[in-house]
Amino acid sequence: MLLNLLVLNIFIMFCSWLLVTYNRRAGLVDVAWSFSIALNVMIAAWVMGTAPLMVRMFLGIASGIWFLRLTWHLLRRYVNETHEDTRYANMRRAMGGYQHLGFLAFFMFQAGLVALFSYPMLKLLSIPTQQWNDWTPYTVLVAAIIMALSLIGESTADQQLYRFKLNPQNKGKTLNRGLWKYSRHPNYFFEWLHWFAYPILGLAAGLYSLWIYPLLMWLFLYYITGIPFSEQQALAHRGDNYKDYQRRTPMFIPWPPKE
Structure with missing residues (x-):
């Protein structure tokens, strides 16, 4: 298969x-x-x-x-x-x-x-089936909560950015409202959070190797395919506007911005 x-x-x-x-x-x-x-x-x-x-x-x-x-x-x-x-x-x-x-x-x-x-x-x-223990319903519930929060968070961030880019008056500007007020990459954060659902689910079957995946996704997003390129492109197209956004807004994990 x-x-x-x-x-x-x-x-x-x-x-x-x-x-x-x-x-x-x-x-x-x-x-x-x-x-x-x-x-x-x-x-x-x-x-x-x-x-x-x-x-x-x-x-x-x-x-x-x-x-x-x-x-x-x-x-x-x-x-x-x-x-x-x-x-x-x-x-x-x-x-x-x-x-x-x-x-x-x-x-x-x-x-x-x-x-x-x-x-x-x-x-x-x-x-x-016989390898799954009595904790299976609880790990499924926790995994489902993580998945739901991640889905709502990433969908919201993507939709906020999509609507922002549709407005031609926002060209050269940076979205700093909604979830983007608290993180420069909230979509990537919720993408990363989603990968915790699988190792948590695996706890009920004695499978611990899947914890490598949140780490692996973090490395991809933080150092390889996600954030570095996005930051480079934002600085190239928005210059000082984005530098000011960088100074005030956390890069990854959502947190209140600096005054």
């Missing part, structure tokens, strides 16, 4: 790469990444799961909704963009005449990342 899911991920990424080859907008890879994880989890919960029904339903529904919502948000952003995302435009320039093969390798690498970040859910779904 895992091999079948990997083949599915590769197929989705390959089709996405074919489309990007013609429209030259590689941001589609983000949409394909999130959609692939949603499919992996929902298919596994329905077909290959040996975990208790409560766990299978929670992961299939809650994680499915989480990644489908993210897919919709990324797709909406992708459709509304008039130019290729700066990250991928820079990659395209760097690869020069080898950009088509370079992006093919990049999209296949993303298929591997789908497998990496689907692993917590797939691992939980594969644990036989």
Whole structure:
């Protein structure tokens, strides 16, 4: 089953790469990444799961909704963009005449990342029912609360930023209202918070290795793919306006801003 899911991920990424080859907008890879994880989890919960029904339903529904919502948000952003995302435009320039093969390798690498970040859910779904203890309903409840708070928080932050960017009068300005008043990256914070749901759920099955995932996601967001690029782009486009925002507003964990 895992091999079948990997083949599915590769197929989705390959089709996405074919489309990007013609429209030259590689941001589609983000949409394909999130959609692939949603499919992996929902298919596994329905077909290959040996975990208790409560766990299978929670992961299939809650994680499915989480990644489908993210897919919709990324797709909406992708459709509304008039130019290729700066990250991928820079990659395209760097690869020069080898950009088509370079992006093919990049999209296949993303298929591997789908497998990496689907692993917590797939691992939980594969644990036989008899290995889950009496604490399972309580860990499901705690995981559900974390998932709900994360979903509400990230959806709210994404929607606030989306509406702010729709107003042409806000060009060159920084959103400093709503959740963005308390964190420069509230969407990333709630994305990170969501990954605590899986190791907490795993406590009822004696699975402790999943605690690496909140750390792994924090490293990705804080040092690699998320915050560094966002901060760099914000400074390049908004200059002193964003520097003032940086001085007053916490970078990651929401907290009251400085006066």
